[in-house]
Amino acid sequence: MITRRSLLGGLAAGAAASGIALAGRANGAPAPATAPRGPARSAAGMSLHLVNNSGAYANSSVWIYIVGTDGTQQVHVTPDGELKPVATADNGPDGFTDYAIPLAGSGTTTLQLPRMSGRIYTALGGKLKFKAVEDGNGKAALAYPAGWVAGDPNYDVLHDCAEFTYNAGGMYCNTTMVDMFSVPLAIKLTGAKDQTTGTLKDGARAKVFADVRAADGFDRLVIGDRRVIAPGHGLDSGLFAPDYLAPAIDEAWSAYAAKDLSVTTNAGTFTGRVRDGKLVFTVPQGIRRGAAAPTGTVSFDKPSTRDVLFCDGTLAAPNDGTLGPIAAVLGAALNRSTLTAHAAQPTTDPATFYRERLTNHYAKAMHAATRDGRAYGFAFDDVAGFASYIEDPAPKEITLTLTPF
Template structure:
C-alpha cells in the first residue's frame, strides 16, 4: 500500500505541503478493460474504448446546476512514475513535462461548450485532478529538491497563496499497469462536492455528498466555536491541521485527550491489530512502545494528531507504519479511551468524545454511506472515499449539485 504522503512526495512542491496520510493502493494484478460506456448524462458523447496500458477515458460532468461549462476548468497534474518527474496531462491523455515558463493557462483544460467533456487520464502517472470554477488556477513552476522544474500546487488553506480566492478542489489518483486507484480527498480542505465513478471489472461510486450537504457541512462547523474559523466564506472549509498552521485553530486542542490516553496506557496495555498481527503497547516514561517488532511513539501534539504525522508519522516499513495508522485513526475518532483494543470497527462509536475531530465527523455525516477522507488515515476500517479497479475502462468525474 502507498500512503498519500508517499504518493505525492516525489512530485508536487505544494506551497504549504501536500495533504498528509491516507492510502492510495499500489500496483498489483491487471486485466482487460470494458469498452463502449456511455456518458454520465446519457448524452450522445462518444467515449473511446480503453486498451490496458493506454490512457484511461475520463468524462467530466458538470452537474453543479449553478455554473456553466464555460466557467469551469480542470487540470491533471502529478508525477510520471517511470521518470519521477513532474508532468501535466493533456486532454488526449498524453503528458508534458513541467518546464520553466509553464503557467496555469498552459495546464488548464476547459470543459466542452455544452454537455459532458471527454478526455483521458495518462497511464503511468500519480497525482491529482483539480477543478476550478470562475477563474483558472495559477500553478507556479518552482525547483524541486533535485533542482528540477516542479509545480507548486494551489493551497486553499494559505491566505496569500495563488488561487486562494478561487473556488476549487481536487481528487487524487494513481493510474498504472495494475489499474486505477483514486479517492475524493478532504484531508486538506472541502470546497466543491465531487463524485468519482470508476467503471471496469465493477461499477463503483464514491465521494457523493448528500443533497444539501455542502451547506449543511459549512453550517455545522460554523456552529462549533473552535472549528468556525476554518470556514472561509462560501469558498471552503480547511482542515484543522492547516488551521493550526494558519493560527485559526487551537494548537492545544487535543492535549487533554492525549494526556488521558498516555495516563490510561501507563497502567494497562493497549492492543493494536495492524498488518495481520496483534501488538501490545504501554506507556513507559513518555513513550508508547509496542512489542514484536518494536514500534515506539512519543507523545503527539494536536497537529500530529490532525495530520497523522510527526510523532504519529507512518513510514511504509510494515512495522511502525501500520500501528501509526491505527493510532492516528483512534485519536481522530476519539476511540482510544473507550476501547483498549484497536482499531474500533463500529462507526457508531466514532467521534463520541467532546474532544474529537469534528471536521471529519461532519464530513462523514453528510456523505453517502458515511464514506469520506476527513483525515489522513480515514482508510483504517474502510471509512475512506476510495475506489480501485484492476481492469478500468472509464473514470467519470462529476461536479455534483451545490
C-alpha cells in the same frame, strides 16, 4: 492496497525537495537549478469523463487541471489527452502556467487519461495559477494551490481536487478533504466492477459549512462560502487552537499507563503500555521487525494536537510493517476519539466515532455528509476502510462529477 498515504508518494517527494505546497505541506522557495524538458507522451490511456452537475456554474466557467508525475518527472495533461512534462518555460507573462482544460460547451467532456499519478483539480468561476519552478534536483515542478493559505494566489478561486494513481496494476483513486473541502466531487470507476465514492447527500455542502461553524473552536476554519479548511492547516494559520486535543491525548496516555492497549494490523497484534511517558509496544516473535524495531519494541512519544491532525510527527507512518501501521491506527483512533474508551484497536463501528466533545469535528462533518459514510477527513481515514477511496485492477473508464451544491 495503495492508500492515500502512498498514492502520491513520488509527487510528494518532489514537492518536498522544492518546498512546494502539496497535501498539507507549506509553501516555500524552490532551490535554483536547471532541468531539461523531455518529450510529450502518447495519449494512450483510458477514458476520463467530466460531468458538471454543480447547478451553480455553467461549463464555460469550469476548468480542469490534471497534474502529477509519471514516475520520473512532473507532468500535466493537455486538452488532447497528451502527457507533457512540466517546464518553467510554460510560465506566461504573469509568472504562471496555463494548463487549464476547458469543459465542452455542454454535456459531458471526455478525454484520455494517461498512466500517471496525481490530481484532477476543478476550478469554478476562475482559473487556477500553477507556477512552474525548479526543485532542488534541478527538475521542473509545480507549486500546487494551497487554498488554506491566505496569501496563496489561488485563495480567492473556488477549487478542489480528486487524487489518483493509474498504472499497470490498475486505478486507485479518492476524493480528498485532507487539506480542505470546497467543491462536492464524486468518482465513478468502471472496470472489473462498477464503483462510486464521494457522493454527498442533498444539501450536504451547506450542512458541512454549518456543522463545522457550529463546533466549538472550529468556526474560524470556515472561509465564507468558499471553503472549509482542515483543522491542521487552521492550526498552522492561527485559526485553530494548537492544544485543542491535548486533554484527550493526556487522558489516553494516562489510561494506558494502567492497562494494556492492543493494536491489530496486517502484521499481527501488538500489545502496548505507557512507560516513562512513551507508549511502548512489544513486537511478537515472527513479525518482521525491520529497522524500526531492532530491540523487539516500537514506541511513541505523546503526540501533539498537530501530530494527530496531520498524522505526522510522533505519528509519522514509515512503510516498515511495524511502527507505520501502528501509528496509522493510533492516529485514526485519536482523530475519531475512540482511543481511551476502546483498548482493542482499530475500532470498526462508525457509531463509536466522534462521540466525544474533543474530537475532529471537521472529519465528523465530512463523514456525515457523504451517502456511503466514507470521506478522507484526515490522512489515516483509510484505517478500517472509512476513506472515500476505490480501486480496480482492470479499469475501463472513470467519471469525475461536480455534484450539486
